[in-house]
Amino acid sequence: MAIRVLLPNAFQKHTNGERELASSAAHLPQLIEDIETSFPALKSHIRGEDGQVRRFINFYVNEEDIRFLGNDSYTFKDGDEVLVIPSIAGAWIARSAAVPTADVKNVDVDKEVMPKRNRRRGAGFLLWQFLDHSELQIAENGVTTTVTLRAFIGIGTAGLLMSSVTTAMDAKLCTMQPHVA
Amino acid sequence: MALAYELRCRECGKRYENAPLSICDECFSPLEVFVDLDLAKGTVTRDSIAQGPTSMWRYQSLLPVPEDYVPTTPSGWTPLVKAPNLGARIGASNLYIKNDAVCMPTLSFKDRVVAVALANAQAFGFDTVGCSSTGNLANAVAAHAARLGLKTYILVPSDLEAAKILNTEVYGANLVRIDGNYDHVNRLCSQIADRFHWGFVNVNLRPYYAEGSKTVGYEIAEQLGWRLPDNIVCPMAGGSLITKIKKAFRELVELGLVEDKPVRFFGAQATGCSPISVAVKTGADHIDPQRPNTIARSLAIGNPADGVYAVRVIRQSGGWAEDVSDVEIVSGIRELAETEGIFTETAGGVTTAITARLYAHGRIHPDEVTVSCITGNGLKTTDALAGCFPAKEAVRPRLVDFEEYIDRNQFASELVTGRK
Numbered sequence: 136m137a138i139r140v141l142l143p144n145a146f147q148k149h150t151n152g153e154r155e156l157a158s159s160a161a162h163l164p165q166l167i168e169d170i171e172t173s174f175p176a177l178k179s180h181i182r183g184e185d186g187q188v189r190r191f192i193n194f195y196v197n198e199e200d201i202r203f204l205g206n207d208s209y210t211f212k213d214g215d216e217v218l219v220i221p222s223i224a225g226a227w228i229a230r231s232a233a234v235p236t237a238d239v240k241n242v243d244v245d246k247e248v249m250p251k252r253n254r255r256r257g258a259g260f261l262l263w264q265f266l267d268h269s270e271l272q273i274a275e276n277g278v279t280t281t282v283t284l285r286a287f288i289g290i291g292t293a294g295l296l297m298s299s300v301t302t303a304m305d306a307k308l309c310t311m312q313p314h315v316a
Numbered sequence: 317m318a319l320a321y322e323l324r325c326r327e328c329g330k331r332y333e334n335a336p337l338s339i340c341d342e343c344f345s346p347l348e349v350f351v352d353l354d355l356a357k358g359t360v361t362r363d364s365i366a367q368g369p370t371s372m373w374r375y376q377s378l379l380p381v382p383e384d385y386v387p388t389t390p391s392g393w394t395p396l397v398k399a400p401n402l403g404a405r406i407g408a409s410n411l412y413i414k415n416d417a418v419c420m421p422t423l424s425f426k427d428r429v430v431a432v433a434l435a436n437a438q439a440f441g442f443d444t445v446g447c448s449s450t451g452n453l454a455n456a457v458a459a460h461a462a463r464l465g466l467k468t469y470i471l472v473p474s475d476l477e478a479a480k481i482l483n484t485e486v487y488g489a490n491l492v493r494i495d496g497n498y499d500h501v502n503r504l505c506s507q508i509a510d511r512f513h514w515g516f517v518n519v520n521l522r523p524y525y526a527e528g529s530k531t532v533g534y535e536i537a538e539q540l541g542w543r544l545p546d547n548i549v550c551p552m553a554g555g556s557l558i559t560k561i562k563k564a565f566r567e568l569v570e571l572g573l574v575e576d577k578p579v580r581f582f583g584a585q586a587t588g589c590s591p592i593s594v595a596v597k598t599g600a601d602h603i604d605p606q607r608p609n610t611i612a613r614s615l616a617i618g619n620p621a622d623g624v625y626a627v628r629v630i631r632q633s634g635g636w637a638e639d640v641s642d643v644e645i646v647s648g649i650r651e652l653a654e655t656e657g658i659f660t661e662t663a664g665g666v667t668t669a670i671t672a673r674l675y676a677h678g679r680i681h682p683d684e685v686t687v688s689c690i691t692g693n694g695l696k697t698t699d700a701l702a703g704c705f706p707a708k709e710a711v712r713p714r715l716v717d718f719e720e721y722i723d724r725n726q727f728a729s730e731l732v733t734g735r736k
Contacts, residue, residue: 141507143339143506143510144510145339145340145341145344146344148341149341180341180342180343180344181344183343189343189344189345190602191327191339191343191344191345191346192344193619195503198496198500198503200499200605200619202604202605203605203607218503218507220503220506220507221339221344221345222346222619222621
């Protein structure tokens with residue numbers, strides 16, 4: 136099994152100008168070791184003082200961010216092309232973290248969702264809109280609760296009442312997370 | 317030009333001479349422009365700035381451009397308008413809009429960053445420039461490059477709004493649609509910049525490009541009468557703008573042009589692409605990338621380049637970040653247009669909706685001086701309002717038909733004068 140590894144220009148000072156590497160690594164930690172073995176001068180630059188791979192270095196497999204593929208647990212396949220790219224600025228990467236994917240249900244703006252009469256209710260309107268998420272997961276004290284906020288639409292047009300409801304919910308709303316796929 | 321500037325690594329501090337370079341070759345961290353403000357002290361004053369042009373180039377002394385650079389396009393110096401009507405709706409009594417929806421020449425704040433980037437592209441001898449873009453940057457690079465006589469290669473995600481594609485191609489740019497999202501496009505541009513001798517404004521010219529955003533901050537302070545606001549609400553895509561507004565304020569304080577005071581920074585994202593907002597809310601010190609899914613395509617960067625720095629600015633200032641659904645984005649666009657006569661794109665809908673939410677949640681006090689940054693024009697994202705305004709029937713040009721029309725549509729109560 137062989138994979139092709141493409142190295143960025145920024146590495147070339149430490150690779151004698153080499154831009155590519157053929158590797159038989161099975162997974163990412165092995166590949167990093169392979170890169171370090173092939174280009175020993177890179178080792179002290181790839182890793183920080185803590186011995187960990189620097190946070191600005193990203194790995195992509197066949198156009199996909201390896202973090203979306205399972206990161207260290209992804210098993211390379213024959214013919215995979217691995218691209219190594221330092222972040223242009225600083226995407227600080229938690230290499231062991233699960234990758235959340237925003238997958239919020241998008242609601243079409245139509246008369247049913249946004250009745251015209253509500254569009255003229257002043258402050259109440261925007262406040263009402265803020266609660267117009269279909270479902271939100273609220274994590275609190277380690278417990279994740281799915282709340283259907285649409286239930287509040289009925290009182291959404293009463294501006295003052297809405298304000299108090301919003302304030303009361305503030306603490307919970309602050310912990311809103313997008314759905315995790 | 318700035319009296320002296322150079323590149324420095326944001327992490328290890330290694331210094332570099334000015335060059336088309338964005339990554340440190342020692343620790344592979346991002347580079348940033350460092351401007352020597354000590355040399356500017358005394359020469360850059362409120363008066364010297366006031367005598368400059370009515371464009372972002374009034375701050376040329378604080379920007380990294382060559383000494384002999386003569387700007388060709390008067391970008392920036394956009395209106396800072398008080399927003400009493402929107403304020404009344406959302407409970408704000410001291411709300412301002414920084415309106416880059418009318419930034420010249422391509423109606424977004426990207427004209428500022430491109431102006432600085434291309435000044436450096438010319439200095440470095442590039443005859444071809446380009447960018448990866450979610451649209452606004454593509455428009456700006458195409459227009460500025462046309463004026464400077466540079467060739468352009470502009471790479472965009474294939475699902476970009478039609479208006480943003482047209483507004484790029486019309487300038488004669490070579491536009492390449494990439495079958496992927498912005499993060500795919502950006503990655504490809506990194507490889508292209510490595511391989512070809514082209515100046516990519518947000519890749520190898522990024523340190524210079526990003527400095528152009530500082531002019532938003534300079535202008536806000538000057539337009540408020542040389543004082544800093546209490547709060548900034550700022551949209552976040554790559555996360556650069558919010559950090560550069562902070563940098564601009566810090567520089568003005570250091571130069572003695574404004575009095576120092578705490579400014580809280582609030583970041584705005586769409587829930588369908590909210591990696592920075594999530595990091596702020598969860599207390600994370602890193603960015604977990606996301607796959608974008610939102611109508612706010614100009615903010616749809618799932619792996620934001622300056623995300624971690626944006627989180628840091630927000631947290632250190634005592635601010636917060638929020639994100640809103642696509643429905644709220646459309647509502648925000650309409651609310652801003654109906655109350656203040658400003659038609660913004662989807663990113664502005666995000667910022668407006670989140671500004672309102674921050675007041676509603678009590679995170680911003682009604683009396684505090686708050687500036688909401690509108691960064692793009694609604695004419696570019698009319699798709700987002702599809703279906704909001706069904707086609708109206710045509711009325712025969714007779715008064716009786718008009719009266720019937722009014723009655724039929726129940727508008728009678730809105731007529732100012734009585735009818736006989």
